Structures are given as C-alpha cells and as structure tokens.
Amino acid sequence: MPHLPRSEWYDLTRDMNWDLTYVTEDEAFPPALSNSFGVPAEDWWTWDEPYKIAYTEYVHNQSGKDAGLFSVNNVLSRTSIFDNLDPGWKAAILAHYGAIAVAEYQASIGESRMARFGRAAAWRNMATYGTLDEMRHGQLQTYFPYQALAKEPRLDWAHKAYHTNEWGIIAARHVFDDMFTANDAVSTAIQLTFTFETGFTNLQFLGMAADAMKVGDFDFGALISSIQTDEARHAQQGEPTIKVLMKAGKTDVAQNLLDKMFWRAWKLFSLLTGLSMDYYTPIEHRTHSFKEFMEEFINKQFIDQFRDFGLEKPWYWDQLLNEMNWVHHAYHIGVYFWRPTVWWNPVAGTGPEERAWLEEKYPGWNDSFGKYWDVMGDNVRAGHPELTLPETFPMVCNSCQVPVCTPAGYAAGYLDSPLPLQLMHGGRRYVFCSEPCKWVFEQTPEQFAGHLSIIDRLLGGIIQPPSIEGALAYMGLSPEECGVDGDDYAWALAPARLTV
Amino acid sequence: MAMFPVQGFLEGDFVVVLALVDDTDPMTVVAEKIAYHSAGKRVAVQDRPMKVKREGEILPDDSTLSGIGAMPLDVLEVVYA
Numbered sequence: 001m002p003h004l005p006r007s008e009w010y011d012l013t014r015d016m017n018w019d020l021t022y023v024t025e026d027e028a029f030p031p032a033l034s035n036s037f038g039v040p041a042e043d044w045w046t047w048d049e050p051y052k053i054a055y056t057e058y059v060h061n062q063s064g065k066d067a068g069l070f071s072v073n074n075v076l077s078r079t080s081i082f083d084n085l086d087p088g089w090k091a092a093i094l095a096h097y098g099a100i101a102v103a104e105y106q107a108s109i110g111e112s113r114m115a116r117f118g119r120a121a122a123w124r125n126m127a128t129y130g131t132l133d134e135m136r137h138g139q140l141q142t143y144f145p146y147q148a149l150a151k152e153p154r155l156d157w158a159h160k161a162y163h164t165n166e167w168g169i170i171a172a173r174h175v176f177d178d179m180f181t182a183n184d185a186v187s188t189a190i191q192l193t194f195t196f197e198t199g200f201t202n203l204q205f206l207g208m209a210a211d212a213m214k215v216g217d218f219d220f221g222a223l224i225s226s227i228q229t230d231e232a233r234h235a236q237q238g239e240p241t242i243k244v245l246m247k248a249g250k251t252d253v254a255q256n257l258l259d260k261m262f263w264r265a266w267k268l269f270s271l272l273t274g275l276s277m278d279y280y281t282p283i284e285h286r287t288h289s290f291k292e293f294m295e296e297f298i299n300k301q302f303i304d305q306f307r308d309f310g311l312e313k314p315w316y317w318d319q320l321l322n323e324m325n326w327v328h329h330a331y332h333i334g335v336y337f338w339r340p341t342v343w344w345n346p347v348a349g350t351g352p353e354e355r356a357w358l359e360e361k362y363p364g365w366n367d368s369f370g371k372y373w374d375v376m377g378d379n380v381r382a383g384h385p386e387l388t389l390p391e392t393f394p395m396v397c398n399s400c401q402v403p404v405c406t407p408a409g410y411a412a413g414y415l416d417s418p419l420p421l422q423l424m425h426g427g428r429r430y431v432f433c434s435e436p437c438k439w440v441f442e443q444t445p446e447q448f449a450g451h452l453s454i455i456d457r458l459l460g461g462i463i464q465p466p467s468i469e470g471a472l473a474y475m476g477l478s479p480e481e482c483g484v485d486g487d488d489y490a491w492a493l494a495p496a497r498l499t500v
Numbered sequence: 501m502a503m504f505p506v507q508g509f510l511e512g513d514f515v516v517v518l519a520l521v522d523d524t525d526p527m528t529v530v531a532e533k534i535a536y537h538s539a540g541k542r543v544a545v546q547d548r549p550m551k552v553k554r555e556g557e558i559l560p561d562d563s564t565l566s567g568i569g570a571m572p573l574d575v576l577e578v579v580y581a
Binding site: 031334372375379393404405420429456 | 504507509511512513514515516517518519520527536538540541543544571572575577581
C-alpha cells in the first residue's frame, strides 16, 4: 500500500464541511453550544490549525509518551523519593492534584463539545485529539497520586476534591465551569485554549516541572512535562478561532472573551501557583518569584501574542500589575490561617531565610506582610498555636469565590480603600474582591446571580451546624484530612529572627 | 435582640471576615466582636479605644445596628481612635 506524504492528503480528508439542507444551522449548531457570534458558516471553514497531525501519528506519539512516563513512575514509585520530599513541596503537589486532576476530565467535556460543535471540520478534528489529551491528563493525574496513597492518604483528593464543596474547589469549579465545562465551543476555544492553556498553564506546568526537577521530584516533573506537550498542541485551537472572528470584524467579541477569562484565570493562579512558587517550593530550589514568572511568561510573552493578533491588553491591566505585588501574599496568610479547610498541610514559608528572600523579591514585604507573621509567630512561641487558627470565616468574592483581601491591599499601600466592592442585584447583595471581578459578574449577571458562595450557603442555613466544624464536614474534610502546619511551626521556632 | 451578620475587619488586617454581632449591641461591643478575630491573632493589639466605621462615618459608641437601620452584611470597619 503506497504511503503518501501527509501534505498530499491531509487537506482533502480534513475538510468535511458541507452546506446544511435538512436542518437549519441553529439546529446543527445550537448557539448555547456553539455561538457563532454572527460569523457566517462559510467563514468558519477558513479555520486552519497551525499544528497538523494525523490520527495514526497522534496515537503513535501518545503511546510513546505514556511508555516513557509509566516506566519512570513504575521505577520511582518504589523508591523513597516521595517520603523524602520537602513538606512544602508535598503541599504544592497535593494542592495541584486536587485542583487539577478532575478538572482535566472536565476539560475533555469542553474539548468534546468543540469536537462536535466546532464550526469547521478541521477544528473538530483537532478537538478530537484535545478530548483524548484531556482524558489522558485526567487519568495520569489520578493514577500517579493513587500510586502513592500508602505514603499520603490525602492524595485521594486528586479524585475526591471535585466531588466535594471544599471552598477552593468551589472557586475552581466556578471558573472552570464558565471556561469549558459549560461553555460554548467558540468561547471555549478563546477562553480555554488561548487564554488559559496558551497563557496560564505554561506557568503552572512548565514552572512547576522545572521546580519539581530541582527538588528531586522526578516523577511529578516527568508527569507534568509530558502533559504540557499535549497542551502545547491543542492550545493552538485558539489562534485560528481568533483569526476567523477578527477577519469577520468581531474583534470586540474576541477581546471581551479574552478579558473576562484572563482575569478569572489570574485569580485562580494567584491562589494556586502564587503560593506554590513563593512559599511552598523550598527556598534553595527557587529560581524565580511568582511575580517574575508572571512578568516573563504572561505579561511579556503572552501579551506579545495578543498584539500579534491585533488584540489589546485587557482594560484592567494596571490593576493586574498592582495585584501581582500583593494579592497572593494575602491569600497565603488566609490559606495558612484557615488551614483546616484545605486538604494539604500548608507550610508558612516565613522562616528567617524565606523572609529575606521575600523582602528581596517584593521590597517592603516585611512591613506589609511580615507583620502578620510576627503576631502569629509570637503566639506560637508563647505556646498558643490555637491563636493561629480560625473561629469564623472570611467573606468570599461572589465572582472568583476567593476570600476578599482588599484590606491587605490597602494596608500594603496598593489600594485606595480597604472596602470590598458591592452590588445589589435582584434584591440580593453581592460582594467582590476587585473591580474586574465585579465587571465579570456584571457582563452576564444572569449566568452568575444564582450561585451561592460558601458564605451564602452558611448564612442560608445550607451548612449545618453553622460552625467551623459544620463547615469542615460540609466541605468533605474529616479531622484526619484537615490541613495542619506543614513543618510543625519550625518557621516560628527558628533560632535567628530576621531584623530589618 | 437578634443575631446580625456583618462583614467586618480590623484596621490593618488582611481580610474581611464574617462576624456575628447582635443588633442591639452598642458599637463598643460590635468593635470588640469584630476585632476578636484579628487583634492578637494577626494584628498587634493596641491599647487604644476602637471605633466602628460604616460608609465612611464613625458611629457613636452607644448606637446600635438596629438603631441606625443597618442591613445584614453591611461592611463595618473597626479603627483605632
């Protein structure tokens, strides 16, 4: 059987577009599942993917990746590498698995929606690979932690987390449902593959892969490096989708989709990756601060791509740059103080050496954020660690679902007011942590108004009893699963205190 | 007398918390109940009287939330005098 070069048959076999006669376009592509934003069907047929691959090649490549990866896992899972990992790194990977593994399965729902409702055959073809990719990522990131369950039972949160109402998962589910699980195909291509995968997962996966290798977690490093090779391919569905919209004069549509999801992705990543990079990764293995990673990978490289397409920086750009200085430091204090509400053991990461590093990377950190750790450290040293634990709940934002930390931004000199933003809508009060979060809500209030934050559920009587204990049970956290100080307060008991 | 949830924070703290007060509590007590979650825990204790601020105005010490017509989840800022 003759073997033709791919280039001689690819376009012919790929372009299975045709005019609909038995059904209307809206019946074949319902707007809720595939919003064309008014672009005619034939215009979508110009959609052309930059990375071409045939199914046989895909299977061959993926098979090779898995063979290598499972070999690494098979060997390393029998070693004591996991046992000897730094407690901070363990916190980082437990948080990662819980927040990401099942979300990957959900991403396969978004990809499969594009595989059916993408508006060009070429796109549907590429999304089919994307569906298989995301299934692979879900399987890998539940299997790898499963292998280590005997060493850390809470690694079962890789599977369990998304089946709970743990507050961080409510936040992740809220953004991921918006981004891909319940999004239409065209918006998914812009918001998942371009905004999130091209921009932010680079930060999480490439950054964490590099850090994993440095801390000696070769298993995790190999895992997420392999995943990123898939992401780099299927993330390219965004580019041709933007081009079609732009050519049809729908620049405002692309810009709006991007602006909304760029902010939402930022809020999630500042919580997940910000803590991992600046507090959980052992200091001797850090090469960049979270802010430096953001500046290099997002603010520079990704923004260059915006501009290449003729898009602009989001309107809230100055607020993003502002938050990069302080918001994840505030989130870290919150996660540490409310540590029983997470499934990993947060390390403080604020011993004398770490504080010097933070001060160097974020000038003024000791004055603005070190002061909170001073008080908590004093309580630990005085034999009252219970004073570093919560007796109430933080208010959370009705958009990003993350605690409202506006007082921290104000106290650190980055905000003009410590007050949260508020909105009365339909007789209900909504609370927001930032102007862009409020703006996201106001873009489609009918989409978000019915959602109840964890605090709304507490005040609405859904969480019973309405106490810390009741909330932990509601969040699926048994006493054995609740987070505790990851290094048994070593940060506060270190012999030398930093003087500034 | 009724339990009254408010959004509150002590000056200098990092986060807005859910605080449960009573609608007949005088503001001196409201301030203590909000500050309880922060003072000596994340914010250094100050030996100064505390005041409650709402919508930019310092509330009289003997006023109550029911008396001023406050709504549940109003934002109350506790500041040192």
